[in-house]
Amino acid sequence: MAEIIQKDGTWVFDGDALRLTPGRDKNVSLFRKTLGELVLPLGALAGVSFEQGKKAGRLRLRLRDGADPLLHATGGRLTEPNDPYQLIVESDRYGVAEYFVDEVRNALLLDEVPADPVDAYLVPSPSLPLSVSAGDATASFDGERVRLEWNWKTEDAKAAAGTRSLALADITAVEWHPAAGLENGHLRFTVRNASTKAPPKYDPNAVELWGFKKDPLMALVAAAVQARLPHPARATADVPAARRELPAPPAASASAEDDHDALLRRLRELGELHRTGVLTEEEFTMAKQAVLKRM
Known part of the structure; x- marks a missing residue:
C-alpha cells in the first residue's frame, strides 16, 4: 500500500490498481476536475517515474500503448496541466514520492507486466451521459448517439443544416486537436459514407475550438x-x-504566398471573432500581434 496526498491530487496504490483523484486546489485544471477519479489496473502501466525540481517535483505514469481511449483520442496533445497521469509533488514529500515509485515498480516486476502495446482498452472511459459546450457547439454523447447543437458563433453554412445526430454505429473515428498558434482546434467525427475535407469551421461533423x-x-x-x-x-x-495503406509521402512545403494568404485569412477570422464578442479587446490585440509578427 502506498499513498501520496498533495494539493494537486491524491494517488493511492493497493498492489493491484492505482486510484488517481484530482485535488480541489484552484490550480488544478478544469479538465482534470471534470474527468474526476481514475482507477488504473496495474496491467495498464508501462512505467512510473519521479522528477525532482528546486521547488516541486513531478510524478509521471506511462501507460501501455492502446490502454487508454483518452490518450488515443487526443494523440498525446493534452498539455501538462490537463494530463491526469502527472502529479505535482511538494519538496517536503520527495521521500514519499520515491517510495511510491518503488512500490509500483516492484509490483510491475513481480507481476511481470509487459510494456508491450495492448489490443483492448484497460482504462475506463469518462462517465456517461456527457455534454460539453465549447467553441461553436455543444457536443453530447449518451453511449449510442452523438448530438452536435450549434450556437450563435457557428458559421452560417454549417448551422443551416440544423442539429446533428450521429449514431455510434456510423462513426468510424474521432479526433481532438487543441488550438495551437494560428491554428484553431477541433473535435471531429469521421462518419461512414460522409467523409469531408472541409475545415472544422464548415464541417457539419466537427466542432471548431478557439483555444479557450x-x-x-x-x-x-x-x-x-x-x-x-x-x-x-x-x-x-x-x-x-x-490492403493496408502505405505512409503518405511528405507534403510539399507551402509557398511564401500561400503562407501570406493564410495569415490574412486568420486576421479576418480574428476580426470577426472580436466584432461578435467572442474575443475581448485584449485577446484580439495579442492574437493580432502574433499574426502580424509572422507576416
Missing part, C-alpha cells in the same frame, strides 16, 4: 466515443497486409 478554457473538455467526448469504437490494434489486424 473549456476546449479540453471536448477531449472527454472524444475519449468516451473512442472507448466504444473497435480498438485500433484489432482494426489494423483485421485488414489484410496487402
